[in-house]
Amino acid sequence: MRSTRLFILGALADGGPMHGHKIRAAAQLDRVELWADIKPGSLYGALRRMADEGVVEVVRTEQEGNLPARTVYGITDKGRTELVSVIRSVLTDTGFRPDPIQLVLLHVGEIGLDELRTAAQQRRDSYAKQLDFWRNLRGQAEPYLSRLEAIAFDQTLMRLETEVGWHDRLLAELADMVGELDGTGSPDSAPLSGE
Secondary structure (H helix, E strand, C coil), X not given: CHHHHHHHHHHHHHHCCEXXXXXXXXXXXXXXXXXXXXXXXXXXXXXXXXXXXXXXXXXXXXXXXXXXXXXXXXXXXXXXXXXXXXXXXXXHCCCCCCCCHHHHHHCHHHCCHHHHHHHHHHHHHHHHHHHHHHHHHHHHHHHHCCHHHHHHHHHHHHHHHHHHHHHHHHHHHHHXXXXXXXXXXXXXXXXXXXX
């Protein structure tokens, strides 16, 4: 929800009053669902809730031709204060969100090394595919990116590169473990490579 509020308040602060359809179109054009936890379809409901809270306000209703009437929203002083607060909150939020794969590795005995290796390879391939997608998208967007937008792209690329690299390491470790299992067949008793 914080990302949605940040997007809406930022759009209204930067672009002036606009209706929900225009905000949604901007979200779709920027493809925010790829890089933020925002669903463009949720923007309308969020706008109404934010109007009830007083961070945005109805400026007017406009109608073009036979199209339905559209409510135009603007950011309020309270909304500008919240925008700054949300920006600062995001900048100070360095909470590390663990990946449940860490827990899976502790309980691999329940599924076995073969299944873990297959799943790890599928995960690695999925991250690699996402990385290729983002590299291509960045290449297409390159001529239009500001310096800070390029940095934002780079963060996504670097995170995906790290995931691919980590999965490569996991797969190498699993390959080593297969040959090192003791007589119990327990992956937990297999030493780490180099031990």
